[in-house]
Structures are given as structure tokens and as C-alpha cells.
Amino acid sequence: MKVKQIKLMQGNEACVEGALAAGMKFFGGYPITPSTEISEISALKLPRVGGKFIQMEDEIAGIAATIGASLTGLKSMTATSGPGFSLKQENIGYAMLAEIPCVIVDVQRGGPSTGMPTAPSQSDIMQAKWGTHGDHPVIALSPNSVSETFHLTIRAFNLAEKYRTPVFLMLDEVVAHMREKIEIPVASELEIFDRVRPEENDTKYMAYKVPANHLVPPMASFGDGFDFHVTGLMHDEFGFPSNDTDNAEKLMNRIMNKVNDNINDIVDYEESFIKDATTIVLAYGITARSAINAVKTARERGHKVGLFRPTTIWPSPEKQIKKLLKNVKKIIVAELNLGQYVLEIERIVAGQAEVFFLGKANGEIITPTEILTKIEEVI
Amino acid sequence: MPSQLVRDNLRTNKLPHIWCAGCSNGIAMRAISQAIENLGFDKKKVCIVSGIGCSSRTSGYMNYNTLHTTHGRAIAFATGVKLANPNLKVMVVTGDGDCSAIGGNHLIHAARRNIDITTIVFNNNIYGMTGGQFSPTTPMENYGTTAPYGNMEKPFDICNLAAAAGATYVARGTTYHVNPLVKLLEKAMIKKGFALVDVMSTCPTYYGRKNKKGTPAKMLKYFKDNTIDTKRVEKLSKEQLENKIIIGEFKNTDELEFTDKYLELIKGWEG
Numbered sequence: 213m214k215v216k217q218i219k220l221m222q223g224n225e226a227c228v229e230g231a232l233a234a235g236m237k238f239f240g241g242y243p244i245t246p247s248t249e250i251s252e253i254s255a256l257k258l259p260r261v262g263g264k265f266i267q268m269e270d271e272i273a274g275i276a277a278t279i280g281a282s283l284t285g286l287k288s289m290t291a292t293s294g295p296g297f298s299l300k301q302e303n304i305g306y307a308m309l310a311e312i313p314c315v316i317v318d319v320q321r322g323g324p325s326t327g328m329p330t331a332p333s334q335s336d337i338m339q340a341k342w343g344t345h346g347d348h349p350v351i352a353l354s355p356n357s358v359s360e361t362f363h364l365t366i367r368a369f370n371l372a373e374k375y376r377t378p379v380f381l382m383l384d385e386v387v388a389h390m391r392e393k394i395e396i397p398v399a400s401e402l403e404i405f406d407r408v409r410p411e412e413n414d415t416k417y418m419a420y421k422v423p424a425n426h427l428v429p430p431m432a433s434f435g436d437g438f439d440f441h442v443t444g445l446m447h448d449e450f451g452f453p454s455n456d457t458d459n460a461e462k463l464m465n466r467i468m469n470k471v472n473d474n475i476n477d478i479v480d481y482e483e484s485f486i487k488d489a490t491t492i493v494l495a496y497g498i499t500a501r502s503a504i505n506a507v508k509t510a511r512e513r514g515h516k517v518g519l520f521r522p523t524t525i526w527p528s529p530e531k532q533i534k535k536l537l538k539n540v541k542k543i544i545v546a547e548l549n550l551g552q553y554v555l556e557i558e559r560i561v562a563g564q565a566e567v568f569f570l571g572k573a574n575g576e577i578i579t580p581t582e583i584l585t586k587i588e589e590v591i
Numbered sequence: 592m593p594s595q596l597v598r599d600n601l602r603t604n605k606l607p608h609i610w611c612a613g614c615s616n617g618i619a620m621r622a623i624s625q626a627i628e629n630l631g632f633d634k635k636k637v638c639i640v641s642g643i644g645c646s647s648r649t650s651g652y653m654n655y656n657t658l659h660t661t662h663g664r665a666i667a668f669a670t671g672v673k674l675a676n677p678n679l680k681v682m683v684v685t686g687d688g689d690c691s692a693i694g695g696n697h698l699i700h701a702a703r704r705n706i707d708i709t710t711i712v713f714n715n716n717i718y719g720m721t722g723g724q725f726s727p728t729t730p731m732e733n734y735g736t737t738a739p740y741g742n743m744e745k746p747f748d749i750c751n752l753a754a755a756a757g758a759t760y761v762a763r764g765t766t767y768h769v770n771p772l773v774k775l776l777e778k779a780m781i782k783k784g785f786a787l788v789d790v791m792s793t794c795p796t797y798y799g800r801k802n803k804k805g806t807p808a809k810m811l812k813y814f815k816d817n818t819i820d821t822k823r824v825e826k827l828s829k830e831q832l833e834n835k836i837i838i839g840e841f842k843n844t845d846e847l848e849f850t851d852k853y854l855e856l857i858k859g860w861e862g
């Protein structure tokens with residue numbers, strides 16, 4: 213990998229750098245700890261590259277403006293934390309049904325309500341999956357380092373553009389604020405995906421029809437000369453409201469299946485010491501940093517323990533986990549909440565292994581010692 | 592056969608519209624197309640953004656770039672569209688509930704920001720789509736399905752609200768006074784800045800029925816008999832103005848516009 217720059221920066225900064233590298237040209241948001249630096253750095257950097265930043269009057273408006281901007285063809289992002297993530301949910305569902313690509317960063321902080329604004333958590337994992345009403349496709353990524361934040365932000369944009377859907381980047385306060393070394397690759401080393409647009413002379417353009425050999429309908433931009441309609445109502449292939457039940461079923465299946473049928477492309481994960489492991493720790497984000505430390509110590513003590521770290525949280529790595537069950541008899545799910553992703557793992561495992569839970573919601577991270585203790589307790 | 596104006600500006604294959612017989616939303620929609628036609632705008636660059644409500648269904652019938660969003664949020668979506676592509680002529684079509692209740696915050700902030708968006712409110716003094724609940728513009732003592740004993744809340748004057756918040760063009764018209772309405776819409780559309788036209792419209796199905804306002808025609812005639820032009824207001828006493836609808840221009844000023852300022856900023860970093 214050719215490196216352009218080696219820098220020391222925090223996760224929030226790496227997120228903006230990744231977004232800019234991916235081609236972000238619009239940011240609409242509302243400040244909230246611990247995501248605020250993403251707004252601040254976007255405000256500083258976007259106009260320098262011909263992009264636009266706007267601080268909206270609230271988070272609902274932040275996501276609304278982000279979606280509006282995406283419809284003019286700009287790669288767009290918003291960032292927030294728990295309370296703001298809750299406010300954005302209705303419009304997130306809008307973007308899912310209307311198939312508007314954008315990236316939504318949620319830097320998770322402690323507690324429900326205002327909770328502990330400066331403390332880390334991983335307690336919006338289920339909100340990412342079920343926060344907006346109705347059935348809907350969800351893609352959510354979770355990095356565990358500053359460098360990975362850079363790369364997963366790019367990946368979030370790529371997936372959003374490719375699948376025409378909002379993508380969540382689920383940071384936590386520690387990854388967002390810790391400073392680490394990061395090697396920023398030269399632009400030519402990065403894979404960047406831009407949304408498929410209709411042919412300029414396509415007089416028969418149908419805004420919501422998937423042409424042969426396409427994943428999603430090509431997306432025109434407002435002002436390009438295609439007159440088209442976008443709505444959050446159930447719509448036909450032209451984009452106009454329809455109450456037809458067959459049409460609704462077809463559309464729902466299509467927006468769900470564009471994710472479900474491409475799990476192999478979307479799901480990503482990292483395995484460490486997995487080969488002969490009979491027990492694994494499953495952790496993501498900052499908790500995986502403690503977990504790898506604990507797993508290494510456990511290995512030194514002769515325990516056959518491995519780490520499974522999903523970087524794609526949703527859709528979950530179901531196939532990979534099921535494969536592990538040939539050897540693995542015990543799974544410890546460690547996460548900074550009182551039991552969220554563990555429910556998904558229990559569903560996948562379906563009694564084929566014992567699932568143990570290690571969680572916390574007091575504003576502190578889970579330490580390597582705590583994970584090690586849990587490993588030795590269950591082994 | 593629809594008129595040339597309709598054929599040139601509406602999606603005729605989406606007609607008939609969903610509005611009740613006697614609803615004046617169609618009059619307001621036609622006035623918008625007439626204003627766009629008169630101004631000779633490039634229709635490929637016109638973008639109509641709407642929220643949710645009977646009035647907000649307008650976007651689906653108009654043959655431009657159209658965006659039907661979520662309840663109350665049209666102005667916020669439009670803000671993103673406009674800042675992202677300032678070459679678009681961005682307009683919002685919204686209802687009194689959509690823009691002054693759930694969307695009130697976006698309305699005042701877009702006005703404050705003075706972003707170049709023309710906001711056209713179809714103000715029927717009621718929540719039409721959900722079946723006649725009172726709205727922030729329902730007059731005191733009027734009835735709605737959620738005001739069975741009469742509305743106890745003081746209504747908003749949307750024009751005063753927008754003007755106070757910083758809109759640079761503010762006017763009110765009615766669906767009875769169509770030609771003057773078209774003129775007001777034209778002036779709002781060419782204003783470089785946040786412009787708002789409060790279009791008094793009629794909902795015979797709910798507001799009319801709940802408040803015994805008579806036939807759709809009678810409701811329109813009410814506008815004829817009970818409006819006073821802003822130009823005449825000063826000459827009249829408080830008593831003479833009571834229960835009257837003031838129409839015409841309330842504010843018309845020129846101030847630096849938000850997206851222009853942003854483009855200046857970008858320009859400074861070019862080269």
C-alpha cells in the first residue's frame with residue numbers, strides 16, 4: 213500500500229478524512245457529543261474541496277438536508293449520537309424506502325436519554341437495526357481503531373452508493389476520541405464506488421425499475437433533465453404512489469433482498485486464533501480491542517480461545533458464525549450494553565453452542581481483565 | 592382535453608387528483624403552474640418539495656423535479672437540495688399544519704438563514720388529510736375533530752411568523768383572488784432569498800362541514816367578501832379589520848442570500 217501521509221489523529225477526524233476520500237461533498241448535521249468533531253472538521257474542510265456544510269436546526273433537519281443533497285447527486289453524510297440518532301429515525305426510514313444513498317455516523321454514548329454524553333457505549337446497536345418503523349434493509353459497520361474508521365467510512369459510502377441505501381457507521385466514544393497513528397493511502401490505492409446513473413439519453417427512464425444486470429435502479433439527480441418523483445409512500449416503478457398490494461410486496465421484497473442477496477459482498481469480519489478454538493469471544497468496536505488482549509493472555513495460559521470480530525454488524529455474519537459451530541462450543545459475547553447483539557448471536561447459534569454474555573452500561577469500557585476472567589470462568 | 596397550461600406543467604397521466612370535489616388545492620396548484628409559466632423558468636431546473644398532507648400531494652402532479660418528503664420536513668429537505676445544487680429553482684408546497692406545527696422549526700430557521708426557497712402554504716385552517724383536527728391556524732372557537740368544544744388556542748399568523756423570522760418576501764393570497772395570487776407567487780419565485788406565500792385555501796370536507804361554512808362556492812365567496820388588501824389596512828379602524836383576512840404583500844426586502852454566501856466561500860478556496 214502506497215502511503216500518502218502518516219498522521220496522529222482521532223477517530224472522528226479519520227471519519228471525515230475517509231468521507232472526503234470517498235468523495236463526500238455534503239454534510240448536514242447538528243452538534244452532539246461525542247460526534248461534534250465530525251461536524252466541525254467537515255465545516256472546515258468541505259468548502260475547500262468545493263463541498264457544502266450546513267449546521268441545521270436539529271437532527272431531523274440534518275438527515276433531511278443530507279437526503280435532499282444526495283438527490284442532487286452529491287455524496288452526503290450526517291453524524292450524531294444517541295439522542296440525535298433517535299430523532300433521525302423517521303427520515304432514515306424514508307431514505308431506505310426511497311432508496312437514497314447517504315452515510316449516517318452514530319458515535320454511541322452512554323445510557324438512554326441524555327445519559328452520559330462523554331462516556332462510551334455500544335447501546336444503539338439494536339436502534340440501528342430496528343430504530344425506524346416498518347421492515348427495512350439495514351447495513352451497519354463498526355470499526356475498532358482510528359485507521360479502520362478511515363477505511364470503514366469509505367466502505368460505508370461505497371455500500372450506500374452501490375445499494376442505494378443509507379449506511380450506518382457505528383462508532384463508540386472511545387474509538388471516536390482516541391488518537392492513534394494512521395497511514396493514509398494515496399488516492400489511487402482506494403477503491404471508490406459511485407452510484408450508477410441513468411444513460412443521458414435514456415428517454416424511457418423509470419426511477420424505480422431495476423434494469424437487467426443491475427443491483428438497483430440507476431439514480432438520476434435533480435436538475436439532470438430527468439423529471440422524476442421521489443416519495444416515502446409505497447411507489448411503483450415510476451416512483452409514483454401506489455396502494456397496489458402486489459406492487460407493495462414486490463417493492464418490499466426488492467429493498468430487503470438487495471441486501472439479503474448480497475450478504476457475501478456486504479458482510480466483513482476478522483478472525484483471530486480461530487483455527488483450533490473451542491471457545492470464542494465475539495466483540496466489535498472498542499470492546500474488541502480489550503477482547504484481543506484477553507484472548508492473547510488466555511492463549512498464553514493454554515486456553516483454546518479465539519476472537520471473532522464483525523466489522524459489519526448488520527446484516528450479521530450469520531453464515532460465518534454457523535461455520536464456527538463445528539468446533540466452537542462456547543461463545544462469549546462482550547459488548548458495551550446490557551444485552552443487544554447477544555440476542556442476534558443466540559438466534560444464529562440456536563442452541564448449537566453455549567452463549568455467554570458480558571456487558572456493561574456504566575460509562576466505562578470492558579477491560580481485558582474482565583474478559584479474561586469471563587473466559588476462565590466459562591471454560 | 593386539459594388546457595395547454597395543464598399539459599405543459601402537470602403530469603396529466605396522474606390525474607384525476609386525490610382531492611375532494613370542491614377542494615381548492617387544485618386552484619392553488621394551477622396558480623403555481625401559471626406563475627412558473629409566466630416567468631418562463633426552465634422546468635428541468637424547477638424542484639418542488641412537499642411534506643405530508645392533502646396539500647403536499649401537489650408535488651406528485653407537477654411535472655418538474657419533485658420530492659414528496661415526511662410530515663413537516665419539506666423545508667429541511669429543500670434546504671439540502673438548494674445548497675447542494677443552487678442552480679435549481681427550489682420551491683416548497685406545504686400545508687398549515689405541515690409548515691407551522693410539526694415543521695415550524697424548519698420554517699423559522701430557513702427564514703432566518705434566508706436561503707433561496709419559495710415556500711407556498713396551502714392554508715385551509717385545518718388538518719385535512721387526517722380528517723379535520725384543528726391546526727395552528729384554526730381560528731379561536733372554530734371546531735375541529737380534536738376541538739369538539741371549540742378551539743381554545745390562539746392561531747398563528749404565518750405571514751407575521753415568517754416575516755419576523757427573517758423571510759425577505761412575504762405575501763398572502765387566496766384561492767378566490769387567482770390573478771393577484773399568481774402575481775404574488777411570481778414575485779415570491781423571483782425573490783433571491785426565503786420567500787413565503789400564505790395561500791388561503793378551502794377544505795369544505797372538514798373545516799367547512801365542522802364550522803358550517805356552506806358549499807365550496809360559498810367558502811370561496813367568503814374570501815371575496817372578507818379580505819382587505821395590505822394597501823388599505825392603514826386606512827381602516829380596528830373594528831373594520833376584525834375577522835378580516837389581509838391579503839397582498841407584507842414584506843419585500845433584499846438581503847444577502849445563504850447559498851450565494853456559501854458559493855463565495857468556496858470560490859475563495861479555488862485555484
Ligand SMILES: Cc1ncc(C[n+]2csc(CCOP(=O)(O)OP(=O)(O)O)c2C)c(N)n1
Nearest residue numbers: 643644645646662686687688689718719720
Ligand atoms: C410524523 C407524522 N405525524 C403525523 C402524521 C399524520 N398527518 C398526516 S397529514 C397531517 C396533517 C396535515 O395537515 P396540513 O399540513 O394542514 O395539510 P392538509 O392535509 O390540510 O393539506 C398529519 C397530522 C404523519 N404523517 N407523520
Ligand code: SF4
Nearest residue numbers: 610611614645719794
Ligand atoms: S380533506 Fe379537505 S383539504 Fe383534503 S382534499 Fe378534501 S377538501 Fe381538500
